[in-house]
Amino acid sequence: MLLLRRKDIVCQQAVELVTDYLEGALSRRDRRRLETHLRACANCAAYLEQIKITIQLTGAIEPDDLTPEARSDLIDVYRRWRSE
Amino acid sequence: MLVGRYQQPMLRLARSFVPSQAVAEEAVQDTWLGVVRGIERFEERSSFKTWLFRILVNRARSAGSREHPSAPIESLHTVDPARFDAHGQWADPLEPWPEESDDRLEAATWLPILKSALDDLPSRQRQVVMLRDVEGLSNDEVCGVLGISGGNQRILLHRGRTRLREILEAELKKG
Numbered sequence: 727m728l729l730l731r732r733k734d735i736v737c738q739q740a741v742e743l744v745t746d747y748l749e750g751a752l753s754r755r756d757r758r759r760l761e762t763h764l765r766a767c768a769n770c771a772a773y774l775e776q777i778k779i780t781i782q783l784t785g786a787i788e789p790d791d792l793t794p795e796a797r798s799d800l801i802d803v804y805r806r807w808r809s810e
Numbered sequence: 811m812l813v814g815r816y817q818q819p820m821l822r823l824a825r826s827f828v829p830s831q832a833v834a835e836e837a838v839q840d841t842w843l844g845v846v847r848g849i850e851r852f853e854e855r856s857s858f859k860t861w862l863f864r865i866l867v868n869r870a871r872s873a874g875s876r877e878h879p880s881a882p883i884e885s886l887h888t889v890d891p892a893r894f895d896a897h898g899q900w901a902d903p904l905e906p907w908p909e910e911s912d913d914r915l916e917a918a919t920w921l922p923i924l925k926s927a928l929d930d931l932p933s934r935q936r937q938v939v940m941l942r943d944v945e946g947l948s949n950d951e952v953c954g955v956l957g958i959s960g961g962n963q964r965i966l967l968h969r970g971r972t973r974l975r976e977i978l979e980a981e982l983k984k985g
Contacts (some may be wrong), residue, residue, distance in 0.1 A: 736898030741889045745968035749949060751960070769904040776907055780975040783920055784928070784943040 735763050740770045744777050813842065816859075820866050823940055826933035829868035837870040841956035844869070863941065867955055888972055900951045905983060920978065927977040938963055943971070 735743075741761050746752045747760055764771050820841065824834035844865055895901045928936060928944075941952045942963075953963050 736894075737900050738889070738891070738894040738898035741972075742968070745971060748963055749967075751964055769900040772904045772906045776975050776979070777905075777971055779907060779942055780971055780978055783924055783978070784939065784971075784974060785946065787848055787921060787925055787928070787944050 735759050736771050737763075737767060739774055740764070740767070744774050747774075748777070748781075816862060817947060819940065820862070822929070823863065823937060824866055824870040826936045826940075827867070827874040829874070833873050834870065837866065837873045841866045842871045857951070859945065860947060860955060863947075863955045865944075867937075867957075888969060890976070905982075907978075910963075918979070923977065923981050924974060927974050931970050931973060935966045935973070938966040939970035939974070942967055 740760055743752060743756065743760050747757065752760065764774060817838065819836045821831075821834055824837040825831060828834050828837060841862070845862065893901060928939060931939065937956060938952060938958075941947045941955060942949070947955065949960060949963055952958075953960055956963070958966075
């Protein structure tokens, strides 16, 4: 995503690396740079925490219940299929 | 019931490929028909869910391209540049979120907000976030289902998650 040339990274770069970081897709060098930044920057550490909470909450979305219409449509589909 | 478990996620995914709910429902129905007739060969090496979503994506894509020849251009969405100063540092300190946001109780109040935010994501971001974070597929599985590269998948995931965090942050500031 971002090519980091300098040793230190700034917040605006750090936040764009969090997904690659969580996915384990950063090079070792970039990972070290990000982790160094996160240790020194409370804001970016909080940002990473919020991204993790967002992922966790998204994972809590349950499939909605079927609407009665969808359910009866589907039963029709099965009936048609079985009678063919 | 199997169908009950997958119907809504399939509809939501299909909807991201096609212009109307009716076409999405058709694609889902087609998918189930294909499944029950055994037209599509189940590959042992993939999970049932991955296989099911792959069939759906193929059907929805061909339905979508019939009705909608050109896909809309997606906006590039990363963290708002206005949040940073000239040196690339946070202009204002980031408020940490309350601990209770981890609780299931708290989650219950946030879920409707998150659900509608998910529906508002550009379609390709929505597809990746749904499959990864809602359905829990692995990155390889998502790449297989959508036919995209790992790098592309990470970019879409990044934009989608960034946007969802932003929405939650805005909601927290309101409350």
